[in-house]
Amino acid sequence: MGNSRIKWHIVVFLAPAVLVYTAVMILPLFNTLRLALYTEVDQSRVFVGLDNFRTLFGDPLWSDAFWNALGNNFWFFFIHMLVQNPIGIALAAMLSHPRLRFAAFYRSAIFIPTILSFVIVGFAWKLILSPIWGIAPDMLAAVGLKSLYAPWLGKEEYALTTLALVSVWQFVGIPMMLIYAALLSIPEEILEAAEVEGITGMAAFWKIKLPLILPSIGIISILTFVGNFNAFDLIYAAQGALAGPDFSTDILGTFMYRTFFGFQLQLGDPHMGSAIATGMFAIILTGVCVYLFLIQTRIRRYQF
């Protein structure tokens, strides 16, 4: 009988978060999905079903841009997974070494870029890499490697990779911190037991610590995935909404922005923009589901 009574305190405590989250996240999300099913004809909104998606994937003008942006997005993600996360893990492993001095200083210094605004990071790196005022050409010249310098942000073949690396520089602190926390939570006894068995140094990292931090690495991968597929700010700050040169740095975020809000003489089209946003949502949802149902359930967890 007691179970059928409504537990009012739970409702009351949940209400603020649920209301705020619904108002600023859930409603806009569904409204965007809905907007994608309409188009504008003579100043009035008309329901067109899946026509916008047909245009997006069927019309080469739109689909080429979409696949280009998606491909660039995957490359952006690939660079992060290849560079950011291994470096983050390596840094965390070094920081957690008991004999490292100034560990707190390194930790803060590496983490600081994460709290900077994208605009500052984009602008600062644009200046650093600038062929005219930048210190990159001079620094390379100082070590005799001037010939390696190229105006990276202006070259189609390098621009996206360069920006991905800038983003890695900015965010490497996050995997580092998460892994660092995971490493610290490994009980001493396990490491001592391993030592007794003769597993020390690098072997201890590969055989004991790494398997224990795998769940954290999984979380970091999915955070990177979601972050990268929602990325926009850095590209916009560094290359503008046209994501030059020749759309080589165009990712889904910039493509959506250009379409939704318009650009220069191109008028904004909220309906096609929403269709792209829906596409992004579907991609991210798929990625997260794959992780949750296929990967996370298979990672072995250890209870200490």
Add this chain to the structure above:
Amino acid sequence: MKKISLSAVLLASSALAGAAYAETVLTIESWRNDDLALWQEKIIPAFEAQNPDIKIRFTPSAPAEYNAALNAKLDAGSAGDLITCRPFDTSLGLYEAGHLTDLSDLGGMANFSDVAKSAWQTDDGAATFCVPMASVIHGFIYNKDAFNELGIEVPTTEAEFFAALDKIKEDGTYIPMAMGTNDQWEAATMGYNNIGPNYWKGEEGRLALIEGSQKLTDEAWVAPYRQLAKWGEYMGDGFEAQTYPDSQNLFTLGRAAVYPAGSWEISGFNNLADFEMGAFKPPVQNAGDECYISDHTDIAIGLNAASPNAEAARTFLDWVGSEEFATIYANALPGFFSLSSFDVAMEDPLAQEFVSWRGECGSTIRSTYQILSRGTPNLENETWNASAQVIKGEESPEDAGQRLQDGLASWYTPHQ
């Protein structure tokens, strides 16, 4: 206690209401954040002196964000009373969506020619919805000291132009031309649409393109790309990553000799450059050819249809059409030339040089702005991309023309 605070609130609110009754505050939306000082120090005081009961607030946003921000504000109903109008379709769209008021009956409108108003009219010319403020003229600004030092004459033909650039390059003291392709728009605006009118014969070619009797693959439209293809070698090292502010700084620091320009640069350059500057118009193909310049209707101001202060706003707009406004604006902002039919005297020598071309050459506006950028793909944005690609040598002029023509033909009936 409660009573006191309540009456205090009432008092305060009645005081506020009193203030609001005494004067109307008009807010102006604009992308010209560079002009903030000019508005606050010159234009607004001049207007308020005559209309003490109207207060003006100039609230600009960044140029690149203006259109998106304005649309969002208009849809949300939070936009200012007066809207600075971009030329052609951006503003036409706002008018058709009911965001701008028809101003055809405004007294000040009589002071503008039809060409001046064309950028802010419906296609049939029946309604004008913004009061024209200024146009900008394209050409090249050059470093006079550098030209004197190297003994270079101001070029008038294509051959002389490239000979001059070769000479500067050979000497090596100066970067021949300050321009980059990172931001893309300079390549199209200060490149293609700067030199192009000489090839497509100004209005004649522009209107023929709209009509469909000329194509972007025609020689007149591909030839400017052929010129641009030669520009790359005269730009500085790493021009691919050089931004617009980089180019401005390179030139004003005296490190570059020629700057493909729009006249809007004049006031900024006057403040920064400590050498003497001159200007020359886009070179013609052969000596004696008739010249054409891009005299682009660039900026106007209209009335937000949702404004509660329409009466006061009309008073202000009427004043924008007056000779007084034209004189203040043209002199405070050399390089923005009045579109009104008044003969406005200007003091800046560089601005005088630019405006003198109006008498010698045929005037036209940027080819992509009227009607042709209505569809997807957007011809203006595609032209940015094509111009930058051609300068970098990554696309041939013919391929660029073909790509733009295919894009245009995909949605524009006169070209199908």
